[in-house]
Amino acid sequence: MVDRSNEQWLSDLKSDGTAKEDALADLRAVISNGLPYALSKYLSPDNPQFNSLTEEVAQDTLLRVMDHLDTFEGRSRFTTWVQKIAVRIALTELRRRRWRDFSLDSLVEENEDGISFPSLMIDPGPDPDNLTQRSDMLQRVARIINEELTEKQRTAMVATAIEGVPLEEVARRMNMKRNALYKLLHDARLRLKKRLANENLSTEDIWAVFDRG
Amino acid sequence: MKLREAITRLMKRMGPEKEENDMQQLPAEFQKLIGMVDKTQDIELSCDEVYHLLDQYTEVVDRGDNAQKLMPLVEHHIDICPDCREEFEALLRVLQAAPA
Incomplete structure (x- = not known):
């Protein structure tokens, strides 16, 4: 593979003929060599889905790179910029597959009248009397969440922070972009932070109740 | 015993890939939620803004430079x-596997 500078990559990919073909082949190899590492936490190369996924990702990445060549600003190596695009495409597809059967409907129903934290889940520790304090604290925080957040914010927060669903997948089900969902969650977190401050309730106060055995 | 079963069923409403041993799950998730609220800043970068800078940021981390000092807003977003x-x-795994 030819060792190219950023300028050479751009020049070759914008050219015609064999220089472009060679650069595309080299770029495909760069992507394919990187994907096993990018996906190592999620998908083994032995998995039957691996080859088809990486081929699909490499192809989609090349198309996107060629469509957006002019947006490369040279803030990083060109190949890092390309790998970033490949990672986004690959993880988006993996999230879509993994959470294919997940529905927000049940969460919306469960939290329609407000979030609640089942206090029975708390480990009472050696001092059972402390269970009441812990339960009261959970209920207090739940009340603050219910009073401050809209139903949409509550659903998004429960799905992402409590259920662990990727923002990408929650956003898809809410018919919004991931960026917009992040902003919605940021606004929700800000509201909760200000309300906790107004009630003179610090996170240390909250943890103190749970830390006491 | 019935109560424990009811609680276990309740916890199984949680998303796919969750472990069976979920009895301690809620306090941990509750802690995570409060932790995220605690870290919230008035001004935060959005996912699109971070994506725009992610290649640069990852190279900074890969080089061992002080990302927290050089790109604190990206670092904060990635934490949240x-x-x-x-x-x-x-x-980062890709860059570390194939050094420049």
Whole structure:
């Protein structure tokens, strides 16, 4: 593979003929060599889905790179910029597959009248009397969440922070972009932070109740 | 015993890939939620803004430079946003596997 500078990559990919073909082949190899590492936490190369996924990702990445060549600003190596695009495409597809059967409907129903934290889940520790304090604290925080957040914010927060669903997948089900969902969650977190401050309730106060055995 | 079973069933409403041993799950998730609220800043970068800078940021981390000092807003977003953090970690694995 030819060792190219950023300028050479751009020049070759914008050219015609064999220089472009060679650069595309080299770029495909760069992507394919990187994907096993990018996906190592999620998908083994032995998995039957691996080859088809990486081929699909490499192809989609090349198309996107060629469509957006002019947006490369040279803030990083060109190949890092390309790998970033490949990672986004690959993880988006993996999230879509993994959470294919997940529905927000049940969460919306469960939290329609407000979030609640089942206090029975708390480990009472050696001092059972402390269970009441812990339960009261959970209920207090739940009340603050219910009073401050809209139903949409509550659903998004429960799905992402409590259920662990990727923002990408929650956003898809809410018919919004991931960026917009992040902003919605940021606004929700800000509201909760200000309300906790107004009630003179610090996170240390909250943890103190749970830390006491 | 019936109560424990009811609680276990309740916890199984949680998403796919969850472990069977979920009895301690809620306090941990509750802690995570409060932790995220605590870290919230008035001004935060969005996912799109972080994606724009992710290649540069990941190279900074890969070089061992002080990312917290050089790109604090990106670092903060990655600490808060699980999707962007996953993408950063995946890209970092790629760079570390194939050094420049």
